[in-house]
Amino acid sequence: MATITVPQAVPSSAEDAAALMKAFQGWGTDEKAVIAILAHRNSFQRKEIMLEYEEMYNESLIQRLQSELSGDFERAMYYWILDPMERQAVMANAATKCIQEEYKIIVEIACANSPAELVAIKKAYHVIYKCSLEEDVAARTRGNLRSLLLALVSTYRYDGDDVDMGLAKSEAKIVHEAVRNGTTDHEELIRIVGTRSKAQLKATFICFREEHSTSITKALPHGTDRTGYLHALRTALRCIVDGNKYFAKVLRTATRDSGTDEDTLTRVIVVHAEKDMKDISAAFQKRASCTLQQAIEKETSGDYRSFLMALLGS
Amino acid sequence: MQHLLAQASSNSSSAASPPASASPVRLRPSPSSRRDQQHREREAPAAAMADEHQELARAFSGLGGLGVDEAAVVSAVGRWRRQPEKRAQFRRSFPGFFTASGGGGGVMERCEDEYVRQLEAEFARFKDAAVLWAMHPWERDARWAHHVLHKAHPPAVLVEVACTRAADDLLGARRAYHALYHRSLEEDVAYCVRDANAALLVGLVSAYRYEGTRVSEELAKEEAKALAAAVKSASASGAKLVQNDLVVRVLATRSKPQLRATFRIYKELNGKTLEEDFAGEPCLQEAVKCLDSPARYFGELINGAFKDGADKQAKAALTRVVVSRSEADMEEIKDAYAKQFGAKLTDAVAKNAHGHYKDALLAMIGK
Numbered sequence: 001m002a003t004i005t006v007p008q009a010v011p012s013s014a015e016d017a018a019a020l021m022k023a024f025q026g027w028g029t030d031e032k033a034v035i036a037i038l039a040h041r042n043s044f045q046r047k048e049i050m051l052e053y054e055e056m057y058n059e060s061l062i063q064r065l066q067s068e069l070s071g072d073f074e075r076a077m078y079y080w081i082l083d084p085m086e087r088q089a090v091m092a093n094a095a096t097k098c099i100q101e102e103y104k105i106i107v108e109i110a111c112a113n114s115p116a117e118l119v120a121i122k123k124a125y126h127v128i129y130k131c132s133l134e135e136d137v138a139a140r141t142r143g144n145l146r147s148l149l150l151a152l153v154s155t156y157r158y159d160g161d162d163v164d165m166g167l168a169k170s171e172a173k174i175v176h177e178a179v180r181n182g183t184t185d186h187e188e189l190i191r192i193v194g195t196r197s198k199a200q201l202k203a204t205f206i207c208f209r210e211e212h213s214t215s216i217t218k219a220l221p222h223g224t225d226r227t228g229y230l231h232a233l234r235t236a237l238r239c240i241v242d243g244n245k246y247f248a249k250v251l252r253t254a255t256r257d258s259g260t261d262e263d264t265l266t267r268v269i270v271v272h273a274e275k276d277m278k279d280i281s282a283a284f285q286k287r288a289s290c291t292l293q294q295a296i297e298k299e300t301s302g303d304y305r306s307f308l309m310a311l312l313g314s
Numbered sequence: 315m316q317h318l319l320a321q322a323s324s325n326s327s328s329a330a331s332p333p334a335s336a337s338p339v340r341l342r343p344s345p346s347s348r349r350d351q352q353h354r355e356r357e358a359p360a361a362a363m364a365d366e367h368q369e370l371a372r373a374f375s376g377l378g379g380l381g382v383d384e385a386a387v388v389s390a391v392g393r394w395r396r397q398p399e400k401r402a403q404f405r406r407s408f409p410g411f412f413t414a415s416g417g418g419g420g421v422m423e424r425c426e427d428e429y430v431r432q433l434e435a436e437f438a439r440f441k442d443a444a445v446l447w448a449m450h451p452w453e454r455d456a457r458w459a460h461h462v463l464h465k466a467h468p469p470a471v472l473v474e475v476a477c478t479r480a481a482d483d484l485l486g487a488r489r490a491y492h493a494l495y496h497r498s499l500e501e502d503v504a505y506c507v508r509d510a511n512a513a514l515l516v517g518l519v520s521a522y523r524y525e526g527t528r529v530s531e532e533l534a535k536e537e538a539k540a541l542a543a544a545v546k547s548a549s550a551s552g553a554k555l556v557q558n559d560l561v562v563r564v565l566a567t568r569s570k571p572q573l574r575a576t577f578r579i580y581k582e583l584n585g586k587t588l589e590e591d592f593a594g595e596p597c598l599q600e601a602v603k604c605l606d607s608p609a610r611y612f613g614e615l616i617n618g619a620f621k622d623g624a625d626k627q628a629k630a631a632l633t634r635v636v637v638s639r640s641e642a643d644m645e646e647i648k649d650a651y652a653k654q655f656g657a658k659l660t661d662a663v664a665k666n667a668h669g670h671y672k673d674a675l676l677a678m679i680g681k
Contacts, residue, residue, distance in 0.1 A: 126525065130524065132522060132567060135569075138567045146563075150563075154520035155520060156485065156500070157498055158498045158501070191516075195498060195500045195505075195516075197498065197501075
């Protein structure tokens with residue numbers, strides 16, 4: 001469930017556009033006004049406002065926001081104003097540019113979205129970047145990491161609940177063999193994780209746990225892996241098995257006392273605020289000693305904090 | 315099959331029956347004596363009968379060609395009503411379809427089960443074409459892919475569907491596959507294909523290529539060079555190129571215009587086409603052909619269906635290609651066919667197919 005709140009009586013897009021222009025005028029920007037409008041509109045309404053603004057004032061709202069705002073707030077607002085599919089396409093593209101460090105983002109986008117959403121993201125990628133996400137991912141990676149990322153990004157999984165328990169048992173065995181043998185010979189494991197439906201994979205991992213008394217993520221070898229393949233694999237498995245728990249953990253890590261990771265906070269909250277942030281918040285609270293809002297309150301400041309809090313429904 | 319017919323027709327006349335559906339040539343006895351003339355007068359009805367038998371044999375697909383000539387069969391049924399002797403003569407003239415049985419002098423001619431099975435396939439061609447024509451293109455492609463995978467047929471059809479359809483049509487076919495079979499196409503390909511071609515096939519069916527025209531000449535050059543290096547090293551080490559990471563990555567992810575630029579530059583740099591350098595790896599050659607020049611690929615498939623000794627899959631390709639391309643690139647296929655085989659596609663189909671099946675194909679091919 002989403003956490004953003006949209007007022008019952010929504011002003012027209014023309015009214016919103018005019019209010020935004022008013023917020024930009026004069027000395028400095030009225031960030032509170034910007035947040036009060038944009039953080040409380042859904043993607044369709046935001047698109048209307050953008051079109052109306054451009055027609056009324058002959059300039060791009062995105063560019064105006066980028067010049068009026070700054071820092072983490074500006075980055076968060078930039079991602080927020082985009083259409084949800086374009087947003088993740090832009091994030092994916094940024095990740096492919098330094099894929100050895102940011103492959104995790106590609107994995108999240110590939111595994112946490114529904115199959116139909118992933119297709120829409122790839123379509124948006126074609127339009128914006130005039131090439132495919134698959135080509136960019138494949139061209140910049142090697143070996144097992146490439147095989148895994150390419151499979152995760154290219155697949156169009158069956159989205160239904162049909163599960164073949166016999167197959168789940170036999171593939172749990174295959175997975176166990178692959179994991180036991182280190183990281184060589186992971187073709188079968190990548191095949192399974194990269195093509196089976198999420199329901200089928202969940203069943204396979206349940207069989208794995210029943211058979212071997214440990215979860216698949218714990219069974220993966222924990223050694224240092226310079227290629228990032230093991231980490232990517234672990235991320236994929238976590239996203240598929242329980243996306244809410246995964247993102248809750250990501251947020252907990254990002255709000256640690258040892259330094260807040262604003263980029264990660266922005267990425268997770270902006271992408272999920274109009275999707276399933278409520279469930280992620282609940283998962284966060286289960287394992288943390290405070291609510292997500294409290295953690296954000298503590299670890300961030302200024303307009304950036306106000307914006308995140310607005311997205312979280314405060 | 316055809317040689318049996320040739321034997322058969324010579325029983326009833328001194329004609330030599332050629333294979334395929336050219337009209338039969340008959341040797342006439344030289345007109346010399348009255349006895350010869352009388353002989354000829356007695357022979358004429360027999361010769362006409364032989365003609366009729368040949369026509370009917372052709373209608374039953376006995377002289378080669380695809381489909382059956384329903385109208386000719388119906389006409390014979392009408393003409394020979396209450397004339398069992400005519401039908402018996404026909405049976406005797408068609409040893410592929412019927413053999414003498416009943417010991418001693420052949421009391422009865424019985425059906426050859428093998429031929430009946432072939433006939434079922436021939437009668438079914440029109441039905442298959444009609445049903446496939448009515449189906450949604452995505453469902454067609456999903457069913458063809460599923461059939462190939464689960465009957466362990468050669469993967470050429472998978473390559474064809476994956477590489478010749480537009481990106482959104484391939485995606486649609488994958489969606490149809492979900493609905494029909496409750497699995498994804500790529501999971502079935504990955505699970506069923508266990509040979510060297512697996513990585514390439516999974517990559518090709520999973521592709522969602524950029525469909526715009528933007529091409530980077532620099533990238534094409536870089537990848538053409540890298541492919542040339544891969545080809546060279548594979549020929550030295552004997553490794554299979556279909557399992558080469560670079561080859562699979564390029565063929566499975568780049569857009570078609572980008573690939574065509576790469577193939578063009580490859581030829582300019584190396585003198586040979588990539589297709590030629592992929593000799594010995596049919597899956598790769600098919601992929602390159604389908605990506606680079608699908609019209610030529612389809613023309614060759616159609617021609618393959620007409621050849622003597624074409625097997626079941628080669629013949630089925632005719633229906634598949636005509637139905638699936640009728641509203642796509644049929645004009646280009648007609649041009650490519652004429653260029654490569656020196657004959658109009660419509661003429662070749664008219665010559666090599668019969669009855670409603672032929673008419674349906676011609677209607678789908680257009681003038």
